[in-house]
Amino acid sequence: MEGYEDISPLPLDTGFKDELCQIMYTDEYRMVVGTARALMERREYSERAKELTGRVIDLAPAYYTAWNYRFDILMHLANGNAELLNQELEWIDEVTLNNPKNYQIWSYKEAVLKNHPSPSCKRELPILQLMLDDDTKNYHVWSFRKWCILFFGDFTHELAYTEMLLERDVYNNSAWTHRMFVLKYTSPSNDHLLEEIEFVKAKIKLVPQNVSVWTYLRGLYENFFNANYDDRIVQFTKNFTHGVEDEQAEMNVNVEVESSFALEFLAHVYTLRGGAMIPKAIQAYKGLATRYDPIRKNMWERKIAKITAS
């Protein structure tokens, strides 16, 4: 292989007959990965070695050993040099766009940023946006975005960004959880939280049957209001259950609800309130068990049993 003539590639298999699950490597793969192995064995930390790890990653992105070797090479070559590390970040971006589901990229990128003398949040966000435009629920990208925001301590763009994504798809649970991440790390004012609840209510009015938004609403109350559900939120929720939680509802079997999650939310709040609200909670759970979310019957019946016992 040009530029590596002095290196004899190491084997990729043990060579014994009938090896289980043996992949039929192409000649190119044997040459590239075998040479990288040989360089690694020699602990060669050179430009050509780095270049070769890039070729291995190109052929098999999940070949984590090449990522680790590349990191060692980079640390030897760059030694805190911002320009070289920036070049590396460019290279990572390219690999990222071609391998949106890869596991290795993100911890590698974290390690590069941690070793960069002047890392920039501004540089990182556009590529993440590009990735999420293409796959709005990509778990690795969201998790890395959170790491990035914490690393740089810059939360300024996050709420607006998730708002945009929720306009595009109000069901995007990743965007909802990202909002909670922002709130929990930024100690929002009471006014801000009340605004957030209004934001949530508007999204519920838009689409009431959406698990993400009801879970988020409950999360807001639990994290910031000590699970103290006021009458206004109860009244609001009742707009979507049409009174099926009221005991007389049993008389009208054709009552519709607009959201089983609203009913679930209400049942939970009534359970917390206790006393005269308990029959309503039970009625709501019965409705869920028999009609509005019957696949979870087990759960609803357990909740009824628990309430009844206490």
Place this chain on the structure above:
Amino acid sequence: MSSQLSSFQNSTPKLLGRKRSPTERIVPSEEESSSGSEESVVAMVKEMDTETTEARDKLIYECRLLLERDESNTLNKEFHRRYLDSPFSHPLPPGMVALDASAPWLLYWIANGLRTMNQSWLKTETQYRIQEKVFRVNPHGGPFGGGLGQLPHLAGTYAIVNALAICDNVEGCWDKINRTSIYDWLLSLKREDGGFQTCLGVGEYDTRGIYCAISIASMLGLLTQELCENVVEFLIHCQNYEGGFGGVPHEDEAHGGYTFCAVASLAILGALDRIDVEKLTDWCSQRQYNDEKGLSGRSNKLVDVCYSFWVGGTAAILEAYGYGNCINKAELKEYILKCCQMETRPGIRDKPGTRPDFYHTNYGLLGVAITENSFQLDPRVSNSLKIDSFIINPIDNSVLEPINPVYGLPSSDLEKFYKHFK
């Protein structure tokens, strides 16, 4: 009241994203309501067409066609056996080079799928060849990497330890495992806050790494206080407001895979009482959808057969520890058998519209085992290594090996293995 409610026992509410105008309501007719034989439709109005509803609508349509069929309600074991036998008798095509660092997973998925269907289907000769491959690639006996010349990795070591555990100690292979060296390596991967990095140098740092480390250590009798320090605290902080667990403790989205890893680890460490179990059971139960009947890995994401194990297994662990069963096992089984088996191809697929692969076949089979059994901790030894399973319905049963949901292994193999290192 009860008679009126019971007439709706078979009703199936439509939850999300049917193709219809936002104002349309479908109200069950009196006839349907009273007979109870026809599906009465409870429409939840007002929806928006988004990427989420588009993908889900399509899948619901495909699932419904399959679920409505009467036949194909059995696990086609002989067929899947053929699928899993083939990679043990033929080399894998060059296109599978993407899995070059995942050879240990292939060994575990394939061997475990066979073993779970029938103990004797993992032949002694194959067991011999598994350990032969493992120790030729890793002559020092571990920690293990993905293949020749690859660095030791938590996922690879987990998969190899699991694969060896179902090999009946052929050729004394269990004694070839270098426990001392594995233990020192595990300690070297650990950070102060209680997590484990998958690999020295750079590597992912999340609940997945913790599960691999804790599972390996518990099976090999290496679960020391030093190794476990702060692990529980790390995991507790991964539970987010949704009730499930994310990968890391910074309010990551709750996810089926990371949730399993966290919950199985907490079970091994005897710390399930340190988390909000009620929220967790709510979240697990919320993963099951009325239309498809399968489990999803996150809110508003599609069902996928692998979550029959990641989420179903979490539910089974909670059941074993006395928190009750929170999923609908019978309906989940319908999804696996009717939507994820094909007549034309052996193996189990993720969902209609995809092709079977070894990963989904193994976790689909483990999923079936979870749906057909109830789980209980052995009352004499409160230890995750000893979970008993009891067949729920002996008539409608696929006759799979009893499995331990914490480890994803047949219980009898697990027991022999860990006792060997006691």
